[in-house]
Amino acid sequence: MASLTGLQVHGKGKGSGGSGAAGRGRGGLPGAVAAEWTKLWSLRSTWWSLVAAFGLMGLMSAILASSTAANNTNDLTGDDQGVVAVSGVAVGATDLVQFVVVALAILVITGEYATGSIRTTLQWVPPRGRMLAAKAAVVAAVVLPAGVVLAAAGTAVAEPLLGRWGRFAAGEAAGDVLAVGVYLALISVFILGVGAVLRSTAGALTTAFLLLMAVPMLLENSGVTALRHVSSALPGTAGRHFMSGGGDPYPAAVGLLILAAWAAAALALGTVVLRRRDA
Incomplete structure (x- = not known):
């Protein structure tokens, strides 16, 4: 106040x-x-979202690590995954954990539309671009370190469960946990912009699910080369390439640039919509 x-x-x-x-x-x-x-x-929703994210990260990391160890020791040689990076388990768990984090980012804008408090916000900060920029800065400042800690927690959970099937290198782990933090921060800013456009929590969450998971999976499995190229340009796919260190079809740095471009475009579109519509 x-x-x-x-x-x-x-x-x-x-x-x-x-x-x-x-x-x-x-x-x-x-x-x-x-x-x-x-x-x-x-807001209580902020604290509950962070608690839920940490709980889900621990659960998913435990499941993925246990599954890897079990696959490497069963009688089916086709299941063998070999020795894997411990921090890579946390990266894999981020596919699901991200939806709890983006829900927090969505509520930063759509929650105010739901309660009508957006009118008070715009009364105090009339420039729409400034208001959305402030929200984006706060979301990024919270989610980036939270994402790093989430990935570190997932790595800590996975390490004892992987046992001899886990490979831990400090430099590799540091890079992975930082990548998760950067990815979650950018994807949260992106979905904040989407929320500003749609003004609906359900609509923004649905869009997040489609662009981050459902549509990329469908396009990748289509068998059509052109559709696979489209999938590679989507934010979810670009983020996975960035967190996994790159590879086909482009290096990690390109994935980061694509993700940043999506975030910037969503904020720009959100600002335009905010300026053209009444609260």
Whole structure:
């Protein structure tokens, strides 16, 4: 609330001496970011989403690690996966865990439309682009470190379950957990933009599921080369290439650029829609 008050002072305090200067220090984009940060951590859904993400990461990492060890020791040689990177298990678990994280990002914008509080938000921060940029900055600032810790937790869970079938190298693990954090941050910013366009939690979640999992899988399994190229350009596929270190059809850096382009495009479209529609 203090940050919101700062925005009000900024709006009324131009040319009013010392108090106006203080208001200007708390206004603009920094003030909007501070307000969004306060709002995010005041919501119970934020805490529940993070707890759920950690719980699901631990569960999925345990399942994947146990499955790998079992496949390597059963009588079916076709199941053998050999020695795998321990941190790679956490990367694999991210396919499902990401939907809990993007739900948090979606609610940052669609939750306000559902309750009508978006009108108050726009009253305090009238420039639509600034408001969405502030939300994106806060989402990225929360999700990136949370994603790193999530991947580290998944790695810690998988290591004892893999046993001799797990390979742990500090440099490789550090790269994997950082990649997961960056991926989750960018995909959360992307889906925030989608939420700004659709203004619906259900619609944004459905779009996330389609673009991150369902459509890429369908296109990859179609057997049509052109459709596989389309799949490679989707954010979910690009993110997997980035987290897995690249390979066919492009290196990890290209996957990161594609993912960043999707995030930037979604924010730009969200800003345009916000400016053209009433709250």
